[in-house]
Amino acid sequence: MIETDVLVVGSGPAGSSAAKHAALSGAKVILIDKKSEIGSPKRCAEGVSKEGLKFLGIEPKIDRWAVKEIDGIRLVAPNGTDVWLNDEIELPEAGFILERKVFDKHMAMDAARAGAEIRIKTLAKGLEKRGDSFIVKCESFGELFEIKTKIVIAADGPESHIGRWAGLKTQTKAKNMESGIQFEMCNVEMEDPNVLEFYFGKVAPGGYAWIFPKENDIANVGLAVTASETDKTAFEHLVDFVTTCPATKNAQAVELNVGGDPVGGFVKNIYGDNILVVGDAAGQVNPLTGGGIISGMTCGMFAGQVAGEAIKEGNYSSKQLSKYADMCDEHMGAKMKKYLKTKEYLFSLTDDELNSIADAFQNVKFKEISTTELIKQLVKVSPKALLKLGKLF
């Protein structure tokens, strides 16, 4: 039987980050991924914040895995009225656009250089507690084998099998799982190819549509919907969107991406005896934007550090590992709660309310606006919209 200190399941950004930091702390680390190519297919619009990468100590490699720098966002109401925000205020996910197929591999390589052993095309099929360790049942090219590990770090994405097998309630309820779908397109005609575009309203019920530029006329054009809010599939909504949106009327798709995004906020139980859960598997996603690269990698880093320390101390108990949840909560817990509230508010608005709000805020300088001013504006445009806001905060 293969034995290790730390087994990380899933080599997305969160898993690789965990593996890297556990290895840097001196632990023996194995990182497994079921796919034959790390990072492919992407299930992501590829936006990350600059501060996020900086906090992780990752220097962006422009033209290698980061393809574009972003300097603002454009919010588009159902009737086409738009609000522009520049990068003077903090904008989540607006900093760089990545090439995930390259980025994810580079992150896994960083883990390998730190000392982690990588096994691709290796699927985790089950897990069993044995004494003070987990036995993870794996399959690779038809061969079944077991890995005995002191700590398992579950980075297995929105499916979150590992956490659930270990008895943690990491499942995403259907109402909190947005169905994401995206084309990578060329011949996209954006008003400004250096900003991220967000489209709200009926175009994507229980979600929003986006255009994230990658190069001059190349962009990720996608949307996410909540299945219970619509009778159409996410794919049908996307086809409607690209045929009606002025920026994509001449655009051609060269790639289709599909995937679920857990947007219900942080999962409560993200640790237990001998286990830590990170990334999408732990709901570490900004519930408003659906972005989860930086949050997953940051929590992955914390998980790797806590696991490394636990190995050094020879203590893999739930109590020892609870430090991980404290670190995640301290670093981004409050922010995520705020985003969740904002999302609930935004998605409760009708197309008419969205239009009137966009109209009122069209020429507002957001850097200078105070909360009182924001509320004054909202009263003017839609007392009903404000009432909804009042119920949430």
Next chain:
Amino acid sequence: MIVKDWCSFCGECAGVCPRNLIEVKEYALVFNEGSCKECDTCIKACPVKALEKEEN
């Protein structure tokens, strides 16, 4: 469960399955049908309508 050939194995069905019964391999879905209560959550969640119930 019938898995249509346009399934892209994104795993959203597995994520929402309340009983954790769907294994997502790189290019295959494996359903533990014996324990399935036919709640249809997976069928409704699929972004591309790739899942269809088998008629008995």
